[in-house]
Amino acid sequence: MTLVRSGRGEERIWRCPAHKGIKVALARVVEIDESLVARRKYNRGHNVAQRWVFGGICPATGEGFLQMIPDKSAATLLPLIQEHIAPGSIIHSDGNPSYNNIVNLPVNPPYQHLVVVHDRNFVDPITGACTNHIECFWKNCKRKFKYMCGVQNTNLGSHLDEFMWRERFGKTHQEALANIMQHLSEWYPV
Secondary structure (H helix, E strand, C coil), rough: CCCEEEEEEEEEEEHHHHHHHCCCCCCCEEEEEEEEEEEECCCCCCCCCCCCEEEECCCCCCEEEEEECCCHHHHHHHHHHHEECCCCCCCEEEECCCCCCCCCCCCCCCCCEECCCCCCECCCCCCEECCCCHHHHHHHHHHHHHHCCCCCCCHHHHHHHHHHHHHHHCCCCCHHHHHHCCCHHCCCCC
16 A cells, blocks of 8 residues: 555555566567546546556567656656566557667667557558557556546556556456455465
8 A cells, every 4th residue: 555645635545566567578579658548538627637658568478567657758768668678578669759769778688679650550561560459458448447437646546556457367356356365465464
């Protein structure tokens, strides 16, 4: 449980310890992208602060990560790539200029970076690079937010953690219950 201070006082937000420090396996393809998860639609309603989330997924294993970010700059995204993606991985991304220096990151073995420009194709005809899996990851993540009619900014991190936990450990209700009991017994031994 993590305490977060907001303008209204302290709020308790659960952070999943199982997702801290996860790195996708070596020499795997990892698709990365950033997405806007909180915005005002059609300039109607109350003013909503934009919330960006950076994420990645390994299509072969289904393992992924999500991280809230303040902006989409290279200074923000490149350290997160090093933190979450193992060296030597093949990274697929869109044409965002913030990703241009991925191959120059100081990791050994270096990353390979393939770009798909969505203005031209959804799958690069030469390299076969695509970001379809990460787009599906976003769709699944945002589906719950739409069902809930939005998410408060203070709870967004908790909802992202819950989504990642359910994607990894709780696809069905029975599986989720068994795994949460197992994890609680590991995190809080008696």
